[in-house]
Amino acid sequence: MKPASHGTTAGAAFTRLLQMLQPDLLRFACWLARDRSVAEDVVQETLIRAWKSREELKDPAAARPWLFTIVRREHARLYERKRLPSVDIDSVEALGDPALATEGDAGLDDLRRAIMQLPDEYREPLVLQVLGGFTTAEIASQLQLTQAAVLTRLFRARNRLRTIYGLAPAEDVE
Amino acid sequence: MSATDCRHARLHIGAAPHELPAAIAQHLAGCAECSRFRDETLALDARLRSALEVPLPRFRERAPRSRRLALAASVVLALLLAGGAWLVNPKPALAGEIAEHVTHEAGSWDKQQVLSPADINAVLQQAGVRFDTSLPVVYAMACPFRGRHVPHFVVQTPQGPMTVMLLAHEKVSARTEFSEHGLSGVVLPAGEGSVAVLTRNGTVPDEVAGEVAGAVRW
Numbered sequence: 001m002k003p004a005s006h007g008t009t010a011g012a013a014f015t016r017l018l019q020m021l022q023p024d025l026l027r028f029a030c031w032l033a034r035d036r037s038v039a040e041d042v043v044q045e046t047l048i049r050a051w052k053s054r055e056e057l058k059d060p061a062a063a064r065p066w067l068f069t070i071v072r073r074e075h076a077r078l079y080e081r082k083r084l085p086s087v088d089i090d091s092v093e094a095l096g097d098p099a100l101a102t103e104g105d106a107g108l109d110d111l112r113r114a115i116m117q118l119p120d121e122y123r124e125p126l127v128l129q130v131l132g133g134f135t136t137a138e139i140a141s142q143l144q145l146t147q148a149a150v151l152t153r154l155f156r157a158r159n160r161l162r163t164i165y166g167l168a169p170a171e172d173v174e
Numbered sequence: 175m176s177a178t179d180c181r182h183a184r185l186h187i188g189a190a191p192h193e194l195p196a197a198i199a200q201h202l203a204g205c206a207e208c209s210r211f212r213d214e215t216l217a218l219d220a221r222l223r224s225a226l227e228v229p230l231p232r233f234r235e236r237a238p239r240s241r242r243l244a245l246a247a248s249v250v251l252a253l254l255l256a257g258g259a260w261l262v263n264p265k266p267a268l269a270g271e272i273a274e275h276v277t278h279e280a281g282s283w284d285k286q287q288v289l290s291p292a293d294i295n296a297v298l299q300q301a302g303v304r305f306d307t308s309l310p311v312v313y314a315m316a317c318p319f320r321g322r323h324v325p326h327f328v329v330q331t332p333q334g335p336m337t338v339m340l341l342a343h344e345k346v347s348a349r350t351e352f353s354e355h356g357l358s359g360v361v362l363p364a365g366e367g368s369v370a371v372l373t374r375n376g377t378v379p380d381e382v383a384g385e386v387a388g389a390v391r392w
Contacts, residue, residue: 017377020351020358027228061376111225129190130219131226133356136190154189158218165218170211173185 014054017063018047024064024131025071031127032075034116045074068132069142072124107165114164122157125150183208191215227355268344269361272370273354275319275326276337282328283335283374285312294327301325303340304391309382320344331382334375342367342392351377362387 029039049070057066128134140147152173159169183201186194202209288310298305300316300323313328327338346368350361359372364387371378371386
């Protein structure tokens with residue numbers, strides 16, 4: 001095989017990988033940013049950075065956590081660079097953000113609103129875990145926290161959401 | 175059972191219900207209250223996943239900003255050209271329904287025992303399909319899907335177990351890869367119908383997808 005065609009094949013395979021994971025990247029960015037437009041910017045920057053750094057990805061099976069990490073960094077970078085104001089949950093809803101769109105399931109909408117209203121320190125590890133499939137150890141590494149701190153944040157995040165789901169909250173942890 | 179044990183267990187359950195240490199699992203075996211808390215939390219988590227997997231309307235097309243580097247714009251353009259219009263197209267509904275169906279039979283991934291040809295044929299006959307694969311089949315079920323009975327298999331591959339669905343009545347025009355509900359998969363045209371192959375680990379290798387598509391006869 002000629003080197004050029006090998007490069008083309010590898011590039012096409014990488015493109016397919018990005019194509020497959022792009023919806024979850026956008027979802028993750030939406031939950032991080034709580035703003036669809038910002039999320040799209042973050043994902044665009046992520047795709048560009050991933051493409052330029054594609055040689056660093058040795059194992060395609062590791063693509064998902066690798067790309068989620070880039071999304072996190074790009075999100076932080078965007079806020080740092082643009083000094084974006086924090087998002088007000090009421091204004092997000094008023095703009096008809098698709099993340100809050102009604103699908104005829106009021107319970108699900110309530111849960112989405114409740115997730116949106118979680119403080120960043122609780123929402124981010126929860127989204128990394130449930131949507132990203134990260135373990136608590138991986139989240140601790142991502143967020144530069146101890147694993148115990150991650151467990152506490154995840155516990156508190158779910159505890160706040162239990163009431164929305166009609167369950168009694170558990171006793172809080174110290 | 176001490177209150178401290180229960181508080182410790184509930185911290186772990188509430189934080190990571192799918193990632194419990196052995197000591198907590200042992201505690202659950204003897205504590206009905208914590209077991210109930212675990213069941214509630216797992217039910218909440220299934221709902222949470224649905225809530226987080228928001229449906230995505232069209233990815234908004236946008237003009238490149240002037241500050242963006244020419245290289246960056248060219249990379250996006252290259253991705254668009256190489257991958258078709260995937261940045262601006264929604265995922266096909268079929269892929270989402272397949273992935274959702276598979277998550278409802280998550281126990282099928284844990285099967286280890288290779289099924290006999292008779293077990294496999296019993297499922298194939300219900301759908302009027304032939305499937306001459308060399309891959310070991312460890313799970314076979316004729317599942318209701320879009321108003322039809324569809325053969326749903328789990329096959330063992332060097333990359334781990336993969337789900338195969340033989341979709342005699344779902345014609346697709348081109349290979350489509352997807353990622354839904356934590357699963358990666360591909361839907362391929364196969365004769366008059368299509369086949370879907372899904373995995374929990376990485377992506378579906380081309381050789382596995384090709385083997386499955388080549389093994390089916392409607």
